[in-house]
Amino acid sequence: xxxxxxxxxKGTDRAVSDADWTSVRMLLADDxxxxxxxxxxxxxxxxxxxHYKNHFESVYCMSGxxxxxxxxxxxxxxxxxxxxxxxxxxxxxxxxxxxxLVMACCFNPPVTGKEVHREDGSYAAPDEAx
Amino acid sequence: xxxxxxxxxKGTDRAVSDADWTSVRMLLADDxxxxxxxxxxxxxxxxxxxHYKNHFESVYCMSGxxxxxxxxxxxxxxxxxxxxxxxxxxxxxxxxxxxxLVMACCFNPPVTGKEVHREDGSYAAPDEAx
Numbered sequence: 001x002x003x004x005x006x007x008x009x010k011g012t013d014r015a016v017s018d019a020d021w022t023s024v025r026m027l028l029a030d031d032x033x034x035x036x037x038x039x040x041x042x043x044x045x046x047x048x049x050x051h052y053k054n055h056f057e058s059v060y061c062m063s064g065x066x067x068x069x070x071x072x073x074x075x076x077x078x079x080x081x082x083x084x085x086x087x088x089x090x091x092x093x094x095x096x097x098x099x100x101l102v103m104a105c106c107f108n109p110p111v112t113g114k115e116v117h118r119e120d121g122s123y124a125a126p127d128e129a130x
Numbered sequence: 131x132x133x134x135x136x137x138x139x140k141g142t143d144r145a146v147s148d149a150d151w152t153s154v155r156m157l158l159a160d161d162x163x164x165x166x167x168x169x170x171x172x173x174x175x176x177x178x179x180x181h182y183k184n185h186f187e188s189v190y191c192m193s194g195x196x197x198x199x200x201x202x203x204x205x206x207x208x209x210x211x212x213x214x215x216x217x218x219x220x221x222x223x224x225x226x227x228x229x230x231l232v233m234a235c236c237f238n239p240p241v242t243g244k245e246v247h248r249e250d251g252s253y254a255a256p257d258e259a260x
Contacts, residue, residue: 001198001200001215001216001217001218001219001221001223002214002215002216002218003198003207003213003214003215003216004213004214004216005212005213005214006190006212006213006214007212026188026190026214027188027214027216031216031218032218033186033188033216033218033236033238034164034165034186034238035164035165035188035236035238037188037190037214037216037236039190056163056164058156058157058163058165058167060136060156060167060169060234062192062234068131068133070131077133082135082136082137083133083134083135083136084132084133084134084135084136084156084157084167085131085132085133086131086132086133086134086157086161086163086167087131088131088132088161088162088163089131091131093131104190104192104234106163106165106167106236108163108164108165108238
């Protein structure tokens with residue numbers, strides 16, 4: 001059994017940040033769960049375009065307010081506590097945080113922790129990132 | 131892209147309950163994400179012994195207070211917001227809710243939605259439950 005406290009991971013190399021977001025990696029590929037699990041904080045006023053070509057991701061809103069636009073269809077959905085989106089088609093999307101968003105995210109295949117967002121908004125596939 | 135609002139799933143067949151818990155199935159096997167994702171509410175004062183012999187599960191505490199005991203080692207860990215446990219060894223465990231616990235849970239393989247907890251605390255494997 002693995003037990004981890006998010007509050008103890010902040011400030012370690014399991015908390016990855018750029019100017020507009022922080023992601024605390026609670027589970028990564030080497031935990032051998034078959035998925036990874038992250039708590040991600042998106043700064044109020046920020047906007048993010050991602051395209052996980054090599055991963056499925058689900059994102060559940062724990063707190064905050066924003067929206068997501070599916071860039072294939074142009075549809076926009078409200079993000080608020082209790083709303084989840086799942087990128088089952090590797091959907092390219094833009095996420096906007098009107099207020100700080102706190103999101104619980106699962107990735108399959110699991111993120112290794114070594115990925116960076118590439119220019120096209122994707123993460124490398126696990127074999128490229130290893 | 132799948133978008134679901136937990137508040138709209140309550141009261142539907144995606145919200146499964148017994149006397150002491152309710153689990154809202156945000157993603158199930160037929161969503162083809164390779165994992166399932168559930169928001170689970172455990173009643174204050176309740177105690178649960180589970181043994182997912184056929185699944186890996188991670189559980190992140192969003193609110194509430196309680197504890198988990200690893201029945202193989204006897205170790206007990208505090209559960210509070212920000213704490214996650216991951217049953218990477220299919221660990222048999224007892225979970226206690228001192229206050230109502232609200233937990234974000236991921237299962238691999240994904241739960242089909244047809245499983246029931248069996249006498250031994252497990253869920254059937256996907257091929258048995260299908």
